Amino acid sequence: MIEERPIVDMNGRPEHRNPFFRLLRYVARALVALVVGTVRAVLHCIWHLAYFLLCLLRPVVDVLMLGGVIMPLVAFVAFVKPEAANGIPFWVFLLMAVGFVGVSMGYSKFIDWIAPPPG
Numbered sequence: 642m643i644e645e646r647p648i649v650d651m652n653g654r655p656e657h658r659n660p661f662f663r664l665l666r667y668v669a670r671a672l673v674a675l676v677v678g679t680v681r682a683v684l685h686c687i688w689h690l691a692y693f694l695l696c697l698l699r700p701v702v703d704v705l706m707l708g709g710v711i712m713p714l715v716a717f718v719a720f721v722k723p724e725a726a727n728g729i730p731f732w733v734f735l736l737m738a739v740g741f742v743g744v745s746m747g748y749s750k751f752i753d754w755i756a757p758p759p760g
Contacts, residue, residue: 692755695751695752695755696752698748699748699749699752702744702745702748702749703745703749705741705742705744705745706741706742706745706746708737708738708741709737709738709739709740709741709742709745710738711738712734712735712737712738712741713734713735713738715734716731716732716734716735716738717731719731719734
């Protein structure tokens with residue numbers, strides 16, 4: 642009886658493998674791993690730098706809360722004695738107070754929302 646070989650090998654591997662292609666495959670994997678590792682390291686460094694810069698500015702932005710507390714008093718002075726405000730209406734100071742408090746609280750919540758970088 643004649644035994645015929647199937648056209649498609651069930652294992653999908655040739656009987657004889659070229660060692661050069663195996664080496665080429667491992668070199669390609671190593672290059673891809675090197676590129677992916679480098680990109681991940683750069684992104685991790687950017688994340689650390691951004692987080693620490695934002696934390697560095699936190700005390701400066703928190704001073705805006707103090708300005709937001711002071712501005713209603715300045716608005717009251719501008720309402721009572723308009724010439725003390727040098728032509729600026731009193732409601733501008735109230736808007737400044739709202740803006741100062743909003744920026745200060747928003748910045749603090751934003752810093753708390755983004756987690757510190759892992760590692």
